[in-house]
Amino acid sequence: MYFFAEEFALKRLLYTVFSIICPLFLFAQHYYVKGQVKDEAGNPLQNVNIYLHSTGYVYFTGMEGSFGILTNNKTDTLSFSMEGFQPQRVAVNAEVNATVRLKKASLNKSRPGYKLASLTQNLTRESQQKWFAGDETYASIVENQFVNSYEYPSTGLTLNVDRASYSNIRRFLSMGTPVPPDAVRIEEMLNYFNFGYTEPPVDKPFEIKTTLTQCPWNKNNQLLFTQILSRKISLDSLAASHLVFLIDISGSMDMPNRLPLLKAGFKALVNNLRDKDSVSIVVYGGTVGVALPTTGGNEKDIIFKTIDSLQAGGSTPGESGIKLAYSVARNHFIKGGNNRIILATDGDFNVGLKKEEDLEEMISRERQQGIYLTCLGIGMGNYKDSKIQTLAQRGNGNFAYLDSYHEAEKVLLKEFTQTLYTVADDAYLNVKFNPDYVKDYRLIGFDNKMGAIKDISSTIEGGEIGSAYSAMVAFELVPVAPVNNMVGKEIDDHLVSYELQYKLPDSTTVMKLAQSSPVTMVTLSQVSKCYQFASAVVMFGGMLRNSKYFKDASWNSIMQIAGNAADQENFSQKEFLSLVQQAKAIYGKKRKRDKEE
Incomplete structure (x- = not known):
């Protein structure tokens, strides 16, 4: 199955380096160059970056390292690049199924070490x-x-x-x-x-x-x-922002409390944008691409329509999505402005990157460019929580978890400046x-x-x-x-x-x-x-x-202190009291079972 999907290109407007893809242009193409990318041992390479020289468009290989690209030329030139491999430029013919082998690059850099949350001197x-x-x-x-x-x-x-x-x-x-x-x-x-x-x-x-x-x-x-x-x-005094929404639309996001919740949250955020702000939308799932090229904050209807059109399906090529988002952020970088990627995902990076250390290494190289990273986790368990937290820490940004529409509104609307603007x-x-x-x-x-x-x-x-x-x-x-x-x-x-x-x-x-x-x-x-x-x-x-x-604390003592101190006009503080009651019920049953066992 080829990675390039013509239907997605028509709907999502795949990312371009020099210009925006026009759907009418796609219908005018007559040739189809295809092939497979492997390493020296013959293993297929997924998420290889493919640059089409005749148009300046960027594509990526699919699950089996395969690609299929429409072009106006019977013979065209493609450049293949992937981290850890030597880039290669290849002339391809539409009548021949190309096989490209990439050689491993010699790496002299070391992986970044662990980061501490706290440190006691001389201990x-x-x-x-x-x-x-x-x-x-x-x-x-x-x-x-x-x-x-x-x-x-x-x-x-x-x-x-x-x-x-x-x-x-x-x-x-x-x-x-x-x-x-x-x-x-x-x-x-x-x-x-x-x-x-x-x-x-x-x-x-x-x-x-x-x-x-x-x-x-x-x-x-x-x-x-x-x-x-x-x-x-003051929001009025803030410099212009360019925000890249990097949205996971993989199959795992196809649940009511995931992609639909994110759509509502992002639309709430867009309502806060000023005319001088701009948004780009990058998606990754069954494919990777730009769903919306850079669009001004005054064109909210266009942004809303793109967000509403997103549908979940496919695997999770997280590495390719993140790389593409940073590429878009760099190409539309506002000097002295607020340049930020907002990654929204359940953290299930099951394709592209195998270990959290790989995520750290990739994001570390980008944080020096003045581009911040805000991470929004959704529908995930603790293991995936650690992955997305790693991204936020290495990307010099913050991390929030959305478990409800109320939380999405709190983070992206009510706490807009806290989340997105740095002091x-x-x-x-x-x-x-x-x-x-x-x-x-x-x-x-x-x-x-x-x-x-x-x-x-x-x-x-x-x-x-x-x-x-x-x-x-x-x-x-x-x-x-x-x-x-x-x-x-x-x-x-x-x-x-x-x-x-x-x-x-x-x-x-x-x-x-x-x-x-x-x-x-x-x-x-x-x-x-x-x-x-x-x-x-x-x-x-x-x-x-x-x-x-x-050991001397109890659920009742928590309730007593919080109950006397809670601001009854504050929804979050009132909600805390109900959470303590829920925890008391859950952990009370658990201790009873432990004793019986």
Whole structure:
């Protein structure tokens, strides 16, 4: 079966390098060049890039390395290229079935290493590996443990606006099933609510606030919240955007809660576009191509019609789709603008790329071009979640999970500027504790993958922060003095200090914001309701992970704290209460079955 499909070309307008394909032109073609591409061992090569010199059009080989292309010329010239192979230019004749063999290229580059979510300075990897040695679980995420502040006073973490974990958790609970521990990322659960946002001072892109209170799951410890608030950008003042919608239309997307949900979400996003903005749509499934060439934000009806016409079917050539999307983004790059690919998929890259490391390597080469990547996951399980998360991290972008029309509206309409417009890149927070006040500390969330801890070459890098964003970071502290002796007392500005490092968009200069301020220890009932609610979210995540640090927590205590603190005008906070009730029912039955067994 040939990869090129004339019907798809007529409907979708395949991507061109120099011009847009005109359907009438296709009917005028009289010759059909065809063949197969293999490697030196005779294995068919799928997703090979084929450049037709007479027209400037780009095609790709199909499942068996085959291709079939319409042309006006009986003899034409094709150039074949694929990562890892030497490019080859071949003259082909319509009367001969061509066989093209590509030779492997010599590779001198090394694969990028693992990336850490957090890193404690001077804490050896050998010490960290003890955290999971002999662990009876197969979880790939290793929970951060307590660290002595005298030996290791400083720890750092990467900041980002990812929220996918919370909505993915909601999906599992709504189905009446336990949540895989690896799917629970507490920092993303906190991100979801954008707690207590207030705009920073006019002259600052960020503001850091510190709150110290009682730890609700361990009366002997303290709970420290560090809140990072980003500047709010006015939509009218933003530079022009070119967005490439990269939409998975493979057979696995042919479900009511997948492609139809994405269509609704993208149409909501398009409603926010200004006349100076533009959109391109790249699809991949049974074939790969440009469904919509670059179209202005003032032509919303054209964009809507293209989105509505998308239909699911075929395999998932993810690599080809991503490559084509970056090609389109580069060809229509707006200098000084917001250039972004929005990948929407269930993460099932079953054709083209075999390992997550291949995804990392490919996206890493593109992130330096000023093109951001937002990933929208949909209908996926935890394994696929890790794939799509990898793409977002390596693409210097963010990651959200859409499990409902309400969530699609929240991410792509209500939180439009947070999702798509960047205030700072490579944002990294370093936190330093004073051992005179803090004996031990534990960063909650920002847990590293086991592979990252094992790999001594792994590094930490900053994340992307969007407009009008509130990042809430939580630490559990073991104080030097008894907790009860500290309530109501002001601690000088040496308890904790911060250094926020970041880069402004389109800048390579590292900016720094250093801050320390006096902290007053208050009881949980006296602290602002947004921090009370945040503590309930932390407990919820800890119990879903079955963490050893939340043994004294209970579903009832979560309900009590969250119920008293919830904003009844906030849909997400009210919904949280029902999720806790669902989790209580699911995990209560599970424990009963475990005891019976």
